[in-house]
Amino acid sequence: MSTATAQSHPNIAFIKYWGNRDNTLRLPMNGSISMNLDGLYTRTTVSFQPSLPFDELIINGHEIAGAGRDRVSYILDIVRGMANIHERAEVMSENNFPSGAGIASSASAFAALALAGSKAAGLNLSDQELSRLARRGSGSASRSIPGGYVEWQVGTSDEDSFAFSIAEPNHWNLVDCIAIVSTSHKKTGSTEGHSIAGTSPLQAARVADAPRRLEICRDAILNRDFNTFASILELDSDMMHAVMMTSTPALHYWKLASLEVMNCVRQWRSEGIQVCYTVDAGANVHVICHQTEVLSINKRLREIRGVEDLLLAHVGGPAKIVENGD
DSSP states (O other): OEEEEEEEOOEEEEEOOOOEEETTTTEESSOEEEEEBTTOOEEEEEEEETTOSSOEEEETTEEEOTHHHHHHHHHHHHHHHHHTOOOEEEEEEEESSOSSSSSOHHHHHHHHHHHHHHHHTTOOOOHHHHHHHHHHHOGGGGGGSSOSEEEEOOOSSTTTOOEEEEEOGGGSOEEEEEEESOOSOOSSOHHHHHHHGGGSTTHHHHHHHHHHHHHHHHHHHHTTOHHHHHHHHHHHHHHHHHHHHTSSSOOOOOOHHHHHHHHHHHHHHHTTOOEEEEOOSSSOEEEEEEGGGHHHHHHHHHTSTTOOEEEEEOBOOOOEEOOTTO
């Protein structure tokens, strides 16, 4: 029996990934930029065992079958092919944050699976190879392999569509104050959403403009230019949700409280506070601010009706192998 345990962080996309040009390889329509979320994690242990008749998946203590397990087996099949092994695996995974609620649980899950699975199979993959492997399970998982501020290049094929760090975690002390307005599992997951993105008449314009937004966002991060960063972040988030709302069928992830948080954030910024928002495929709002503003933003967010809880995350590091007890 060979076993490995890996831990990785979810990430919040500043320039969003939405829509694939290849659904099987999860090759994106456009590049994206994100930040890993420290303090939030998925920890996954993979054990290859000769006695198992099929792969087993246990998430937060519950055995998972069906489509969820099939996605995990798909990644493990790739690993088995690379390592030339045939054993089935027991996969035990846990999150310390809500899954399926728009906080990128699939990103951290498949990043941890790619690292733990490949290591347990005796492989020593490079960050590029790990990013490509994680991408096959969940596109945004490619961005949870490297640390800090990360860019996933669109690429031309499986070989060159991977993510890499553009700045280390300590480059800019930003904090994600995640306003939890819903912990319920979203009805339409991101995988389904990506597959219908092309039905929106707005998607082509969003994709065509993506290189411009990527350049503005990348430069704003490297120059620590918050005002430019804030305006491009909110534009990109709103563009993605506009595509979702105009897809067939239409996807409406925002709740009343989501809109209230977004409106308040824009108002606070007009008062001179360095704060902005972005929303993934879910109702919860990621409120990004500088570390110096956290206490004030935290207090203000808790006063908004409909905000059930707050999660705070600084900039996180890369996926890593952990020993038991770490």
